[in-house]
Amino acid sequence: MEFRDLKRQYQVLKPEIDTAVEKVMTNGNFINGEQVQELEKQLAEYVGVKHCVTCANGTDALTLAMMAWQLGKGDAVFVPDFTFFSSGEIVSFAGATPVFVDTDVDTYNLSVESLEYQIKKVISDGKLIPKAIVAVDLFGQPADYCEIKKIAEKYDLYILEDAAQGFGGEIQGRRTCSFGDIATTSFFPAKPLGCYGDGGAVFTNDDYIADLIKSLRVHGKGTMKYDNVRVGVNSRLDTLQAAILHVKLQAFEKYELDAVNQVATLYSEELQGVVKQPIVKQGFYSSWAQYTIQLKDEEERNKVKNALSENGIPSMIYYPKPMHKQLAFENEDYEYVDDDYKNTNFLCKRVLALPMHPYMNDVDVKKVAEVIKLTVE
Numbered sequence: 001m002e003f004r005d006l007k008r009q010y011q012v013l014k015p016e017i018d019t020a021v022e023k024v025m026t027n028g029n030f031i032n033g034e035q036v037q038e039l040e041k042q043l044a045e046y047v048g049v050k051h052c053v054t055c056a057n058g059t060d061a062l063t064l065a066m067m068a069w070q071l072g073k074g075d076a077v078f079v080p081d082f083t084f085f086s087s088g089e090i091v092s093f094a095g096a097t098p099v100f101v102d103t104d105v106d107t108y109n110l111s112v113e114s115l116e117y118q119i120k121k122v123i124s125d126g127k128l129i130p131k132a133i134v135a136v137d138l139f140g141q142p143a144d145y146c147e148i149k150k151i152a153e154k155y156d157l158y159i160l161e162d163a164a165q166g167f168g169g170e171i172q173g174r175r176t177c178s179f180g181d182i183a184t185t186s187f188f189p190a191k192p193l194g195c196y197g198d199g200g201a202v203f204t205n206d207d208y209i210a211d212l213i214k215s216l217r218v219h220g221k222g223t224m225k226y227d228n229v230r231v232g233v234n235s236r237l238d239t240l241q242a243a244i245l246h247v248k249l250q251a252f253e254k255y256e257l258d259a260v261n262q263v264a265t266l267y268s269e270e271l272q273g274v275v276k277q278p279i280v281k282q283g284f285y286s287s288w289a290q291y292t293i294q295l296k297d298e299e300e301r302n303k304v305k306n307a308l309s310e311n312g313i314p315s316m317i318y319y320p321k322p323m324h325k326q327l328a329f330e331n332e333d334y335e336y337v338d339d340d341y342k343n344t345n346f347l348c349k350r351v352l353a354l355p356m357h358p359y360m361n362d363v364d365v366k367k368v369a370e371v372i373k374l375t376v377e
């Protein structure tokens with residue numbers, strides 16, 4: 001069994017993908033081909049925002065946002081304690097300080113109470129200035145933007161939506177990548193919408209920010225490539241990846257999103273009362289980057305992971321270590337108090353992500369559930 005079956009997906013989409021790739025190879029327009037602009041238009045339309053600017057990966061997309069807002073030394077940026085390293089790394093990389101926020105144990109997204117607690121703490125410390133919130137749509141479910149927006153307005157903070165895992169998710173019909181002042185996603189192969197290498201995108205309704213990011217991604221270009229008005233980076237999505245994503249976006253819209261939701265529903269039926277399941281909030285829709293269960297303790301998790309493995313079933317621990325405990329953040333100008341992160345500490349010892357992808361059949365889902373049932377009971 002595959003954890004995320006990209007080979008099966010390729011077999012299904014092969015005729016269209018091969019044609020799209022061959023066209024790029026024949027035309028030789030590897031950088032800045034028309035497929036890139038076409039994809040940006042389609043993605044912006046799908047998400048429902050004015051601008052999509054593609055780039056080389058999801059981490060660069062986040063970094064471009066930090067650069068556009070000119071965040072740096074002395075600025076506090078609030079980041080979930082339970083996420084992929086990138087969400088906090090980009091803050092330190094920009095010279096600003098990541099202040100971690102505890103987790104909601106049901107949705108795995110940031111806890112709004114902990115967010116406000118950390119903001120107040122930074123204000124009363126008086127050393128850093130609160131500037132932005134990185135809200136992550138973890139495992140496919142959008143963060144609670146209704147509540148996050150209230151706090152952002154109250155404390156005058158930007159919202160940077162990290163939808164690397166959340167592309168395709170919704171809150172009451174409104175799609176992810178449209179909630180942040182700037183939103184980003186990743187097209188890393190295993191993400192909900194993945195390409196065949198690295199890729200990413202930035203989304204915004206702000207014309208000025210969109211222009212600025214278009215300049216920053218190509219060495220701070222001005223009116224043309226050899227007129228450089230600011231220091232930027234080189235971060236482009238290449239034409240091949242854009243051509244592949246064009247085909248994959250169609251499958252994603254047409255049936256893949258439905259398919260992962262069906263897999264999730266079947267898992268939830270099969271595992272009802274057996275383990276703690278991921279909870280999707282009322283009115284929210286997940287694109288199921290991961291289906292993550294919680295076991296009783298670390299020992300039970302090891303038992304289940306081993307039993308799955310003995311049955312040829314892969315599983316993953318996302319994430320084994322809270323951000324506030326990462327060595328890389330040891331020298332930040334902020335003292336992370338372990339007690340502030342009870343939920344993340346709890347989750348890191350108990351979570352287990354199960355195989356999840358749009359091409360997974362019912363027999364396999366039931367097999368995974370069966371092994372878990374036999375192991376925990």
Ligand SMILES: *Cc1c(COP(=O)(O)O)cnc(C)c1O
Pocket residue numbers: 057058059060083084086087136162164165186187188198199200
């Ligand atoms: C994957 C991921 C990123 C980074 O995306 P890359 O394309 O790998 O750079 C950022 N944030 C989160 C939450 C991710 O899962």
